Amino acid sequence: xxxxLAADCNAVLKALQPIFQEQGMTETVHNxxxxxxxxxxxxxxxxxxxxxxxxxxxxxxxxxxxxxxMKGREEVDQLxxxxxxxxxxxIHGNIKxxxxxxxxxxxxxxxxxxxxxxxxxxxxxxDEVVYDEDSPFQNIKILHSKQFGNxxxxxxxxxxxxxxxAYTQAIMGSGKEDYTGKEVLILGGGDGGxxxxxxxLKPKMVTMVxxxxxxxxxxxxxxxxxxxxxxxxxxxKGDCYQVLIEDCIPVLKRYAKEGRMFDYVINDLTAVPIxxxxxxxxxxxxxxxxxxxxxxxxxxxxxxxxx
Amino acid sequence: xxxxLAADCNAVLKALQPIFQEQGMTETVHNxxxxxxxxxxxxxxxxxxxxxxxxxxxxxxxxxxxxxxMKGREEVDQLxxxxxxxxxxxIHGNIKxxxxxxxxxxxxxxxxxxxxxxxxxxxxxxDEVVYDEDSPFQNIKILHSKQFGNxxxxxxxxxxxxxxxAYTQAIMGSGKEDYTGKEVLILGGGDGGxxxxxxxLKPKMVTMVxxxxxxxxxxxxxxxxxxxxxxxxxxxKGDCYQVLIEDCIPVLKRYAKEGRMFDYVINDLTAVPIxxxxxxxxxxxxxxxxxxxxxxxxxxxxxxxxx
Numbered sequence: 001x002x003x004x005l006a007a008d009c010n011a012v013l014k015a016l017q018p019i020f021q022e023q024g025m026t027e028t029v030h031n032x033x034x035x036x037x038x039x040x041x042x043x044x045x046x047x048x049x050x051x052x053x054x055x056x057x058x059x060x061x062x063x064x065x066x067x068x069x070m071k072g073r074e075e076v077d078q079l080x081x082x083x084x085x086x087x088x089x090x091i092h093g094n095i096k097x098x099x100x101x102x103x104x105x106x107x108x109x110x111x112x113x114x115x116x117x118x119x120x121x122x123x124x125x126x127d128e129v130v131y132d133e134d135s136p137f138q139n140i141k142i143l144h145s146k147q148f149g150n151x152x153x154x155x156x157x158x159x160x161x162x163x164x165x166a167y168t169q170a171i172m173g174s175g176k177e178d179y180t181g182k183e184v185l186i187l188g189g190g191d192g193g194x195x196x197x198x199x200x201l202k203p204k205m206v207t208m209v210x211x212x213x214x215x216x217x218x219x220x221x222x223x224x225x226x227x228x229x230x231x232x233x234x235x236x237k238g239d240c241y242q243v244l245i246e247d248c249i250p251v252l253k254r255y256a257k258e259g260r261m262f263d264y265v266i267n268d269l270t271a272v273p274i275x276x277x278x279x280x281x282x283x284x285x286x287x288x289x290x291x292x293x294x295x296x297x298x299x300x301x302x303x304x305x306x307x
Numbered sequence: 308x309x310x311x312l313a314a315d316c317n318a319v320l321k322a323l324q325p326i327f328q329e330q331g332m333t334e335t336v337h338n339x340x341x342x343x344x345x346x347x348x349x350x351x352x353x354x355x356x357x358x359x360x361x362x363x364x365x366x367x368x369x370x371x372x373x374x375x376x377m378k379g380r381e382e383v384d385q386l387x388x389x390x391x392x393x394x395x396x397x398i399h400g401n402i403k404x405x406x407x408x409x410x411x412x413x414x415x416x417x418x419x420x421x422x423x424x425x426x427x428x429x430x431x432x433x434d435e436v437v438y439d440e441d442s443p444f445q446n447i448k449i450l451h452s453k454q455f456g457n458x459x460x461x462x463x464x465x466x467x468x469x470x471x472x473a474y475t476q477a478i479m480g481s482g483k484e485d486y487t488g489k490e491v492l493i494l495g496g497g498d499g500g501x502x503x504x505x506x507x508l509k510p511k512m513v514t515m516v517x518x519x520x521x522x523x524x525x526x527x528x529x530x531x532x533x534x535x536x537x538x539x540x541x542x543x544k545g546d547c548y549q550v551l552i553e554d555c556i557p558v559l560k561r562y563a564k565e566g567r568m569f570d571y572v573i574n575d576l577t578a579v580p581i582x583x584x585x586x587x588x589x590x591x592x593x594x595x596x597x598x599x600x601x602x603x604x605x606x607x608x609x610x611x612x613x614x
Binding site for chain 2: 002028030032035036038040042044045046048050052054058060062064066097099101102104106107111112113115118119120121122123124125
């Protein structure tokens with residue numbers, strides 16, 4: 001509850017106290033004098049509530065219980081309804097905002113919380129852990145979401161979902177490129193999405209270079225991200241494609257030396273690369289090296305795509 | 308912390324206690340005997356921590372503070388790092404999962420938490436409250452997100468963002484319909500997205516019927532959702548369109564009586580309608596009535612689109 005005015009901490013406590021006490025909860029009050037109250041209510045079944053009253057006009061109620069049955073949730077809703085009604089009676093007209101957030105579930109078999117790269121809390125509608133393995137380099141998870149299909153998560157970082165065809169299309173040039181009869185080099189792309197989409201477009205030859213870091217990503221994706229990669233990862237070689245399980249830097253150097261040239265280089269390496277060689281001093285050095293080497297194997301009118 | 312084994316509650320308390328005490332926090336222990344411990348640590352500045360130790364092997368740490376400076380956040384990270392290190396020393400090899408969630412911010416000017424229709428907690432990258440008004444029917448907010456542009460939120464329900472052209476395209480038939488020279492009726496659609504997109508396609512006439520419920524939605528959108536509606540809501544009449552601010556049911560009845568027919572009826576009314584007339588007994592009655600009346604004004608080969 002955000003209030004329009006300073007809170008009378010004692011009045012708020014006195015108003016809400018009976019609601020918790022009716023639940024058979026025992027009260028412990030801490031009074032900071034200058035920072036308001038923390039009131040803890042403890043129930044016999046292991047549940048508890050924190051009521052934090054900030055004197056400048058912010059009242060926070062947290063409930064925590066070990067319990068996942070609907071009866072428990074209904075009880076929580078009823079309790080919060082009572083708290084809301086009592087607050088509205090007490091502060092009538094001067095509550096700026098009431099906000100009730102969904103319960104956060106911790107300790108379950110399925111973890112539904114996968115924060116974004118910019119640190120925001122996002123709960124996905126995940127209903128199944130499809131794949132969960134540790135490689136020597138990272139943790140590889142594939143989780144099923146009703147909304148997005150299977151989602152690939154590398155060391156806690158959401159990578160790609162089966163619904164993310166738009167990502168693959170964008171890194172291929174948003175449908176504006178003609179790949180027919182072309183020589184294409186994919187760096188990374190272990191989920192197989194780019195390879196699968198380009199192979200459909202009758203290229204001359206697609207070479208995908210995925211390092212051994214990606215081996216277990218490929219293993220997981222070829223089984224559980226079929227909407228992304230189709231059957232293209234079932235074999236490392238097809239009519240118009242090959243997958244090399246090698247670090248891309250020596251491969252690029254070899255191609256550059258041999259004069260092997262491509263119409264397209266698509267860099268789908270992870271945004272923050274995992275270093276396997278001592279060659280690169282830093283992320284930026286690594287990115288510069290990849291870019292320099294890519295330019296060396298790109299035809300005069302070739303195109304380079306990346307995130 | 309999810310553990311692979313039962314937790315020795317007292318050992319966990321003894322291991323973590325010094326970390327909180329070093330912070331100058333005073334401890335209050337509640338021991339349920341059969342439900343483990345709740346330990347509350349209180350700091351002089353108004354911050355506090357809850358340490359909840361479940362005997363079956365779940366250890367939860369919550370920190371709460373009134374504070375939004377980075378120094379505060381760094382301190383929290385350092386504290387949590389210590390807790391994690393100490394837990395790993397104590398339970399070595401038997402921690403199944405460690406999960407740290409981003410801080411939830413409450414009571415700020417900008418509310419970034421807008422749960423989904425299926426009750427999931429989602430934090431958006433909202434950086435500005437662009438519009439926030441109460442109409443007699445609902446609260447209308449337009450919030451700016453870096454990722455999605457301006458987002459229209461009606462009574463807490465995320466409606467449409469400027470990035471959601473895909474929604475508008477889908478309800479128009481995913482680009483497979485030819486609207487040239489056609490008579491089109493839009494029910495609802497107060498954000499102006501459908502109207503704007505169809506007007507581009509040279510229809511004969513588009514009639515949009517938005518009830519007075521939508522008046523303030525239109526007012527907000529024409530100012531702040533310009534990527535969605537362009538200039539189409541600036542005037543209620545254009546070369547090939549008109550906007551009627553009327554309840555759609557009497558309008559549909561009038562058209563049916565007059566024999567006015569349409570090539571397309573697009574029903575973009577909110578999923579759960581706000582009742583303004585006593586005519587409908589329930590949501591389903593309302594939806595049935597709209598559908599029946601729509602069929603009466605649809606040409607033999609006409610099409611009806613809805614969510």
